[in-house]
Structures are given as structure tokens and as C-alpha cells.
Amino acid sequence: MNGHSGFEAATIHCPECPVRRLALFQPLDPGEVSIAEAFRTEFRHLKPGNAIFRQGEDIKEVYTLHEGWAYLYQNLVDGGRQILRVILPGDFFGFQVDMGDGVRIYSAQALTAVALCVFPAANILKMVREHVELGIRLIWMTAHDEAVAYEQVVSLGRRTARERVAYLLLDLFHRLRLRQRNPEGIRTVDLPLTQELIADICGLTQIHVNRTLKSLRNDNLLELKGGKLYVPDVDLLACEAKHSHSVFTKRPML
Amino acid sequence: MNGHSGFEAATIHCPECPVRRLALFQPLDPGEVSIAEAFRTEFRHLKPGNAIFRQGEDIKEVYTLHEGWAYLYQNLVDGGRQILRVILPGDFFGFQVDMGDGVRIYSAQALTAVALCVFPAANILKMVREHVELGIRLIWMTAHDEAVAYEQVVSLGRRTARERVAYLLLDLFHRLRLRQRNPEGIRTVDLPLTQELIADICGLTQIHVNRTLKSLRNDNLLELKGGKLYVPDVDLLACEAKHSHSVFTKRPML
DNA sequence: CGCGCCGTTGAGCCCGTTCAAAAAGTGTGG
DNA sequence: CCACACTTTTTGAACGGGCTCAACGGCGCG
Incomplete structure (x- = not known):
């Protein structure tokens, strides 16, 4: 795989x-x-x-x-x-x-x-x-x-579950896109993370990650199913993730 | 000062x-x-x-x-x-x-x-x-x-308020002791942190830091008053802080 | 004295947890 | 192709740690 x-x-x-x-x-x-x-x-x-x-x-x-x-x-x-x-x-x-x-x-x-x-x-x-x-x-x-x-310290210290999950998936979305031929057009990426792994990254329980994903999906911010992450609007998701400044902009590499 | x-x-x-x-x-x-x-x-x-x-x-x-x-x-x-x-x-x-x-x-x-x-x-x-x-x-x-x-990621992601505060104060206690002439005997160090600053480090509210300090004080794990931190038993506090491995041991410097 | 900062305490709420169970994949061997 | 085991996801119900809101006390300083 x-x-x-x-x-x-x-x-x-x-x-x-x-x-x-x-x-x-x-x-x-x-x-x-x-x-x-x-x-x-x-x-x-x-x-x-x-x-x-x-x-x-x-x-x-x-x-x-x-x-x-x-x-x-x-x-x-x-x-x-x-x-x-x-x-x-x-x-x-x-x-x-x-x-x-x-x-x-x-x-x-x-x-x-x-x-x-x-x-x-x-x-x-x-x-x-x-x-x-x-x-x-x-x-x-x-x-x-x-x-x-x-x-990540800022995420875990000061952000809600929704923000943490949104931030994580947005970050991975960016990093994965940069590894593709034509980053701009891409809205779907492969993402083999289980909900349990997301929980272990975000400092949450698997169960609450599930509910959080459901909530984000209901608001049309993202879709995560079968190892695929779909992000209809990156800016909308970024807004949800509340990263005051951004490691993404001016990112030196990766 | x-x-x-x-x-x-x-x-x-x-x-x-x-x-x-x-x-x-x-x-x-x-x-x-x-x-x-x-x-x-x-x-x-x-x-x-x-x-x-x-x-x-x-x-x-x-x-x-x-x-x-x-x-x-x-x-x-x-x-x-x-x-x-x-x-x-x-x-x-x-x-x-x-x-x-x-x-x-x-x-x-x-x-x-x-x-x-x-x-x-x-x-x-x-x-x-x-x-x-x-x-x-x-x-x-x-x-x-x-x-x-x-x-700190581990602290914020997986530890309780008690553990976070205990860990922070233990860390500072260690670092401050190393800056003294005779580290072994020292049980009290100067610590000019307000409860609000501790809260901003530990990802908590000032009010909850207050209650947490009270609880730690009641268990004779530490005393923090007037800019002085008193730790009667470092090992006891370390146990409370639950750092599985330790950055303190084998610390390369500082 | 009065003002501002810091610490303390109480009451109630909410986000995220725990416990429990079922449904929906996923892979394996017959 | 189905049966089976196992992992992952989903949902419900109830609990609790930490938060919010609010008020008061102590202390230093102009």
C-alpha cells in the first residue's frame, strides 16, 4: 500500500x-x-x-x-x-x-x-x-x-479540540500537497491516520476525535474517510484552525 | 530586584x-x-x-x-x-x-x-x-x-493540571539549583513567576493554577509564596510530575 | 488613603472523558 | 464466495476536570 x-x-x-x-x-x-x-x-x-x-x-x-x-x-x-x-x-x-x-x-x-x-x-x-x-x-x-x-505546544495548550484537529489536518494537507506535482489544484490527499493516531497527536481521546471530525464534516470543512482527506476550502479550514501566525507561510522547506 | x-x-x-x-x-x-x-x-x-x-x-x-x-x-x-x-x-x-x-x-x-x-x-x-x-x-x-x-508537548497533551504544575516547578527548581554553588543542599529557590504566568506556561487558567498549588501545598509537595519556591522532597515531587524518562538526567547543559 | 495588581474562594457550567455496546470495514483461510 | 476474527468507526449516557463568572482580601506604591 x-x-x-x-x-x-x-x-x-x-x-x-x-x-x-x-x-x-x-x-x-x-x-x-x-x-x-x-x-x-x-x-x-x-x-x-x-x-x-x-x-x-x-x-x-x-x-x-x-x-x-x-x-x-x-x-x-x-x-x-x-x-x-x-x-x-x-x-x-x-x-x-x-x-x-x-x-x-x-x-x-x-x-x-x-x-x-x-x-x-x-x-x-x-x-x-x-x-x-x-x-x-x-x-x-x-x-x-x-x-x-x-x-504544537500552542495547539495543545490553548486550542479547542476542533481547532487542534483542524490545525493538524490542515498542516498535513499542506505538507502532502507540497510533495505533489501540481500543488494548487489538489483538494484530496492520501491520509492513512486512524482516529486513534489523531487523538494521540492532538492530546484527545479517539472517541472525541470521532465526534470532532463529525462536527467538522457537518460544517463542510473537511471529509476524512477510507484513508482520503478532502478539503473543499483551505482558507475556511485555516480560519477554523486559528493559527495566529503561520509556519506554513515562509516555510523554509518540507 | x-x-x-x-x-x-x-x-x-x-x-x-x-x-x-x-x-x-x-x-x-x-x-x-x-x-x-x-x-x-x-x-x-x-x-x-x-x-x-x-x-x-x-x-x-x-x-x-x-x-x-x-x-x-x-x-x-x-x-x-x-x-x-x-x-x-x-x-x-x-x-x-x-x-x-x-x-x-x-x-x-x-x-x-x-x-x-x-x-x-x-x-x-x-x-x-x-x-x-x-x-x-x-x-x-x-x-x-x-x-x-x-x-512540554507531552505535558500539555497528556498530563493533568497537578502533573503539569509539578513538572514545571520541578524543572525550574532543577535548573535554578544548577546555577548555585552547592546544588545538593538547596531546598528553596527564588521564583518570580506569578500564577498567571504559570497558567500561561501550563495551558491552564490562573484560577485553576491557584487551586492546584493549594492542593500540592496540602500534600506537602511544595510551597510557593512571596517569590520563593520550597521543595521539601525532590523525589516526591518528581513522582507527582510523572516524567517517564527525564530530560534532567543526562542533561547536556543548563 | 486609594488604586492596581495578585492571590483566594465559591458556584455553576461545559468540553472532553469514561464506560459500554453495536456497526462497519478489512484481511485471512476454507 | 462466505465465515470468521480483528480492527476501526460510530453512537449513547453519564461523569468530572478545568473553565467562566463573580466577589473579596492582601499587599505595595504613589
Whole structure:
């Protein structure tokens, strides 16, 4: 599912990689991109639900998601969990402070079937020291992730269930559209999230997510069924999501 | 208030700066620290409540807080606000993606009287290109801020009011203790937060923060009065805060 | 003294939760 | 193609944590 089409690891080369424009190595000139490939050690496939890494493990690798959906999350003592970030193709993830001796402070899991570009964590600092521009790129991406995290803090701290769900789906809608050939005309995107996952992102229960979606559907703001998200009017949904400023505008990448 | 003691800008030099061990330039060897000083353009004083920068403004500077308290926040359309991060002496802040042409996505404000080390934003990339280790340090700090933001996401998404307030005060207690000579023995710290500010951090109302503090006080977990926070048993409070893993342990800095 | 800010307390309401159950997919093997 | 198990979605009813509205007390300061 999700259009996975059986790549051979050996046939994927970074310079012609279709998701590269979104990824860590995007700003490098063609000669430098091969640097990335030299550092990449593996091209890995995982099934839906498989763990990529777990809270508490040593940090051995960092990743670029090549295909499919994944997410970062934390488990809680009471059995619940909070999803920290949804990862789409081209997104870089798994980078963390204490890369040397630290452990994972969150887990990562494949949501659909995924293909991953794997880089050894130990090489990252070496890479940065040898190629300063790559270091700057890494600073940029980490700062972007921080900004996105702050946006989620605002959502969870101050927005209602309707606003949170609207904001999440709008965000995903934008990010997915940018990965398409002709972003403008698109009103429907594939969205393999279950209501339970939406709940774990928005800090709600699955049941209340269901009622919230129903309410949004009744107001013709969106339609979510069978893994497809339909948004008739993006501006209307944006209004509902109440994002005072916007991470979408001037978004540096993704 | 808050022990502000009238420094002269000219008399503060980075190599002997008392908060340097916490700051951006901590890992540099003595010779390199003077680099930082060469880039610093100003040592600025602000009064309580003064804005450091505002949402929507161009990004012209980044900062290290030298003395006092400050915080980052976002205003919402409905008049509410969400505090994103509390800044203590030695903390570096104001760095953001799109440093060149972007605008602030959040505001920063002095909570007490503050003293700031100001660096021109335009020089940051130049600095990184000339001193790779400083770039690595910047990656590290940004990744740390991201981790702290994720922790707040978990708090706001999945924890009760009691847990959120307990977690916040415990976090501040830890951070403040680390800035003291003899961290172990300390049970009381200065904490100039009003209940309204705590509410804006924890995503609650001031009234409910009041009731929550009362409840925590009744259980002998903490005492907060007259700008002083007293924690009789850190472990007991940590248990209440329910942080499954800990940003405190293995904390790389701060 | 009077004003403004901050903290405290009470009463009632509402958004989102919990508990419970049924309906509607979805995939698997016979 | 159907039977079966399992996951996901839907709906109902009742509870409760945190909010709103309102009022009062304490404290610092001009």
C-alpha cells in the first residue's frame, strides 16, 4: 500500500533521489550530494507498525524517510502515549543531543510500509566538521523542528479540540500537497491516520476525535474517510484552525 | 530586584563571565572565547515587562541572558497567550530558522530586570563558517531546545493540571539549583513567576493554577509564596510530575 | 488613603472523558 | 464466495476536570 514500489537499495542514488529537495542534503551542489551517499550505510524497508527505534536505546543511526509515513512518540506511565511529530517522505529525523553517549528520549515507528535511508550517528559530527554547509543545514532543520514543536505546544495548550484537529489536518494537507506535482489544484490527499493516531497527536481521546471530525464534516470543512482527506476550502479550514501566525507561510522547506 | 547589581558593559568579558559555562560558548577553549566577545555588539539592560523582540519583527539579533528571567511566548487571536520557554541566566535564545530574511514567530519579554548579551544575527552564519565547533555547539543547543519543547508537548497533551504544575516547578527548581554553588543542599529557590504566568506556561487558567498549588501545598509537595519556591522532597515531587524518562538526567547543559 | 495588581474562594457550567455496546470495514483461510 | 476474527468507526449516557463568572482580601506604591 501507499505506493511502495520495491526499490533495490543499490539503485537509489542521492543525486537523482526524488525526495532530495526536501531532505538534509538539499542545498548541496551536485558534487557534494555524493558525500551524503558516501555516508549512507543502508537503505532499509519496514512494515507498518514496526519500530524504527525505541525510547531508552542507544543512538546509533539517523534517518531520512524515503517513502511512507512514520511518527515519533513518547509512552507514558499510565499506558497512554503522545505523538510528537508526524514524518513524511523526505523528512530527516532521529537526530538528538548527546549523539555520542546518549539514549533515545522518544520512540519512532513506521505507520505504513516505509523505506529509510540510514546514516550512522557516529559519522554526523565528522560530516559536519568536514562540510560546514551541511552543519548549517543541520542547524536549520533542527531549528525548524523546534518551531514546529512550539506550534504544537500552542495547539495543545490553548486550542479547542476542533481547532487542534483542524490545525493538524490542515498542516498535513499542506505538507502532502507540497510533495505533489501540481500543488494548487489538489483538494484530496492520501491520509492513512486512524482516529486513534489523531487523538494521540492532538492530546484527545479517539472517541472525541470521532465526534470532532463529525462536527467538522457537518460544517463542510473537511471529509476524512477510507484513508482520503478532502478539503473543499483551505482558507475556511485555516480560519477554523486559528493559527495566529503561520509556519506554513515562509516555510523554509518540507 | 532579583539581585541586579549594575554592571558596566565595558567591564564584562566573556572569558571570566560567571554564566559562560552554561552558554553558547562554553565548550570553546580560552583562546576561542574571545571570538565570542568580538562578535558581541552590546550588553543591554531591560526593565521587567519590557519586550526583547516581538512576533512579526525582522530577526536582527540573538541573545544570551546574562542576568534575570525572561520568556518566549505567542499571542493568540482570542487574546490568550502560550508561553513556550522560560529563559534563565546563561540561556541562549532568539535563534530561529530564516535568520536572513525571516520574521519572529514568537515574542520574547523580560520577566524581571534583565541583562542581555546581544549578538547581531547576521554574523551567526559567518561565525559558524569560521569556527565549526561553534556550529556544532549551536546544533547541540537547538536540538536540546527541541527536546525540551517535546517534553512540554507531552505535558500539555497528556498530563493533568497537578502533573503539569509539578513538572514545571520541578524543572525550574532543577535548573535554578544548577546555577548555585552547592546544588545538593538547596531546598528553596527564588521564583518570580506569578500564577498567571504559570497558567500561561501550563495551558491552564490562573484560577485553576491557584487551586492546584493549594492542593500540592496540602500534600506537602511544595510551597510557593512571596517569590520563593520550597521543595521539601525532590523525589516526591518528581513522582507527582510523572516524567517517564527525564530530560534532567543526562542533561547536556543548563 | 486609594488604586492596581495578585492571590483566594465559591458556584455553576461545559468540553472532553469514561464506560459500554453495536456497526462497519478489512484481511485471512476454507 | 462466505465465515470468521480483528480492527476501526460510530453512537449513547453519564461523569468530572478545568473553565467562566463573580466577589473579596492582601499587599505595595504613589
